[in-house]
Amino acid sequence: MFVTAAYAQQSTTTEGAEAHDAAAAGEVHTETGVAHEGEAGSGVFPPFDSTHFASQLLWLAITFGLFYLLMSKVIIPRIGGILETRHDRIAQDLDEASRLKGEADAAIASYEQELATAKAKGHQIADGAREAAKSKAVADRNAVEADLSKKIAAAEDRIADIKTKALADVGAIAEETVTAVVKQLIGGTVTKAEIVAAVKASAGN
Amino acid sequence: MSNDPTHQFLVNKIVPIEIGGIDFSFTNASLFMVATVGAAAGFLYLTTSQRGLVPTRLQSVSEMSYEFIASMLREGAGQGGMKFFPMVFSLFMFILTANLLGMFPYFFTITSQIIVTFALALFVIGTVLFYGFYKHGFGFLKLFVPHGVPGVLLPLVVSIEIISFLSRPISLSVRLFANMLAGHITLKVFAGFVTSLSALGALGIGGAILPLIMTVAITGLEFLVCFLQAYVFAVLTCMYLNDAVHPGSH
Numbered sequence: 306m307f308v309t310a311a312y313a314q315q316s317t318t319t320e321g322a323e324a325h326d327a328a329a330a331g332e333v334h335t336e337t338g339v340a341h342e343g344e345a346g347s348g349v350f351p352p353f354d355s356t357h358f359a360s361q362l363l364w365l366a367i368t369f370g371l372f373y374l375l376m377s378k379v380i381i382p383r384i385g386g387i388l389e390t391r392h393d394r395i396a397q398d399l400d401e402a403s404r405l406k407g408e409a410d411a412a413i414a415s416y417e418q419e420l421a422t423a424k425a426k427g428h429q430i431a432d433g434a435r436e437a438a439k440s441k442a443v444a445d446r447n448a449v450e451a452d453l454s455k456k457i458a459a460a461e462d463r464i465a466d467i468k469t470k471a472l473a474d475v476g477a478i479a480e481e482t483v484t485a486v487v488k489q490l491i492g493g494t495v496t497k498a499e500i501v502a503a504v505k506a507s508a509g510n
Numbered sequence: 511m512s513n514d515p516t517h518q519f520l521v522n523k524i525v526p527i528e529i530g531g532i533d534f535s536f537t538n539a540s541l542f543m544v545a546t547v548g549a550a551a552g553f554l555y556l557t558t559s560q561r562g563l564v565p566t567r568l569q570s571v572s573e574m575s576y577e578f579i580a581s582m583l584r585e586g587a588g589q590g591g592m593k594f595f596p597m598v599f600s601l602f603m604f605i606l607t608a609n610l611l612g613m614f615p616y617f618f619t620i621t622s623q624i625i626v627t628f629a630l631a632l633f634v635i636g637t638v639l640f641y642g643f644y645k646h647g648f649g650f651l652k653l654f655v656p657h658g659v660p661g662v663l664l665p666l667v668v669s670i671e672i673i674s675f676l677s678r679p680i681s682l683s684v685r686l687f688a689n690m691l692a693g694h695i696t697l698k699v700f701a702g703f704v705t706s707l708s709a710l711g712a713l714g715i716g717g718a719i720l721p722l723i724m725t726v727a728i729t730g731l732e733f734l735v736c737f738l739q740a741y742v743f744a745v746l747t748c749m750y751l752n753d754a755v756h757p758g759s760h
Contacts, residue, residue: 377596
């Protein structure tokens with residue numbers, strides 16, 4: 306209802322407003338007094354009262370112009386700046402996080418590599434030690450074996466020596482024994498030459 | 511206080527000013543224009559003065575209104591329309607604040623004055639025309655020639671397009687003006703019923719409950735309308751600016 310009323314009256318009022326300058330100037334003088342005295346009773350629906358159109362337009366231009374300037378020079382750059390700073394900061398933090406993650410990954414990789422080389426080195430050291438121990442054991446055994454074989458050879462020599470010596474003594478012992486035996490048995494004496502011959506003969510058997 | 515529902519739209523002189531025979535008085539309407547600018551700019555200025563990386567509640571209100579208008583304009587007029595962001599943002603904040611201030615009792619609603627809304631609408635259409643011709647020259651007139659229309663129908667379609675373009679400032683201004691005006695009158699009428707009915711004694715006071723409930727409900731509705739009309743004005747501004755940035759794209 307109000308819309309249609311507005312349409313109807315608007316065409317007349319805006320036309321009037323456009324041609325306000327000279328024509329309205331006179332009207333203003335006459336109408337302002339009436340409008341003021343009669344309050345709403347001036348007959349014109351207040352929003353369509355063209356008396357104040359010039360003043361409304363002027364003050365709207367001043368206030369909205371000022372508002373536009375404030376917005377475009379102060380508020381919008383400021384809020385835009387805040388939002389951009391936040392956006393940059395988030396992007397920067399994400400970059401930082403991914404960089405730190407990369408560093409952590411690299412640290413893990415280098416740690417694992419270190420671990421692998423340490424393991425390899427440990428193996429190497431163990432192998433070396435084992436090898437050294439083995440070769441030392443072999444050498445020791447060889448030395449001991451050589452020593453032993455030398456001692457064996459020496460012992461064998463002594464044995465052979467003693468054997469020959471013993472064998473050499475056997476004749477003398479036999480002769481003495483024979484002499485003693487013969488003396489006991491027959492009470493007579495036997496010449497030494499005979500005994501030696503007899504021993505030799507039996508030893509020769 | 512008069513019980514006349516249109517009394518609230520009366521313009522009264524506060525400081526009479528007259529230049530060259532024309533009345534440029536500082537009126538109550540002018541006062542509330544100043545108040546609107548002061549409230550809107552003051553709110554936006556103070557809430558963002560800390561420039562917090564983590565916003566406070568009020569700062570996020572300012573940021574939300576910024577991003578709300580920015581996304582509206584980007585969707586409506588594309589990236590090329592973003593140069594009009596200060597204009598759309600100013601219009602939206604100005605109209606929204608003016609509408610909301612008008613909801614205070616005894617406050618003057620400047621958007622209920624047809625001359626104010628008409629001036630704002632002319633500002634929008636003027637910008638569209640100026641930028642359209644500045645950017646595209648006579649190519650801007652392609653706006654009135656839609657694609658794929660058979661030649662026979664072309665004169666009819668073009669004349670319809672021209673009429674619809676010319677009616678834009680009227681529809682844009684009357685929509686806002688009429689919504690605010692009708693809403694405030696309705697509120698006043700229902701609130702008037704409460705007082706006049708309750709003057710009739712006990713029965714009247716009982717009967718006044720219904721219009722009282724209506725008044726409360728309509729007040730809630732009016733707050734919605736305040737926001738909605740500012741939003742509609744801004745959205746339509748974005749659509750019209752889209753015509754200036756990309757004529758002949760629809």
